Amino acid sequence: MKSNDIARMGVIAALYAACTLVTMLVLGNLAWGPVQFRVSEALCALALFTPAAVPGLTLGCAIANVANIALSGTGMLGLLDVVFGSAATFAGALFTWKMRRHPLVALAGPVLANALIVPAYLPILLQATGFYTIPFTSISLDGAWPLMYLFGLVSTGVGEAVIMYVLGYPLARSLARAPYFRELSPFDVKAQQTSR
Template sequence: MSRQSGTTQISPAASEEHARRIARTGMVAATYAALTLVALLFLGSLAWGPMQFRVSEALCVLALFTADAVPGLALGCAIANIANIVLSGTGMLGMLDVVFGTLATALGAWFTWRNRRRPALALLGPVIANALIVPAYLPLLLQGIGFYTIPFTNIALDGAYPAMYVFGLLATGIGEAVVMYALGLPLARALSRTSLPKSLGADEGPER
């Protein structure tokens, strides 16, 4: 970066790196959104619902290799959740998933990036973030798509928020853990043996 005539000029190298980072973010976002929508089409309520296995969450392992995966995953989640409003007919209630589901994905991916030198620990980020955040708005979404009792029970959703939250915490946490450790961890190990980490600019670990 240089200063000429009182203005700040960005060097060509810095500009090129900025473009690469934008491209990486866009690539991650597009891949996450596409995989999520494909899962919705083929898995239905197993991709969105009271018991969900959103296989696209396995892509959170990309945050082990680049910080650009964090905004990319958040953007991809937002795009997929907006598309789901149209596909599922949840209406404005679906915006809860757009806002808070995206927040859960962003926080989980950030945790993964910060702890990337310890993958087994790092992948706990998406599990914990989704398990804590998603059940907070899950009862409203379930009622919006036609569920009026806690799934697999006869307990009415109305007036049963604490019980619904506990159910959601367990169901979402288990589903996310299965995806992250049964799919994500093997994926991360496979990707680490390719040229992908180098192309993403992976380094030794987070700053201390």
């Protein structure tokens, strides 16, 4: 990797980790809980511009999830989120980079990766932190893994879709107009400017 790519990766990792921790402080469990609106996931749109975003977002996610172990008291079970949550971010960002020529499709990568991966381990973490029923229901988590997975698939997927398309897409469109990002942009910025 070139030094520019390493620098981009570091900045993106720091941004992701900081945004996630601020989300946790402001929105509480919405950064990690059963219904997730992790605002920092909007930064996955940066993978439309540079491949350095893929390791940067993954590292930032791992850092934020390690910090959450100390803050939430999940203990060693929190390593599930460090490993698999970071893997979901990696898969989503990689898909976004590979499909960058089709931005609306590309941004579905983080939605699908998080919706499919996170609910697989979330019931274990929820029980470890004191949740014993599926949120908003009276269904016990004991023996209800398929129901919890379906709940997580929908709630995590919807939350991620809102973040990616309501925050991430406009962020990418705005960045595409900035001189630094213009040459990296998957959007046809020149055509947009001449049509005005």
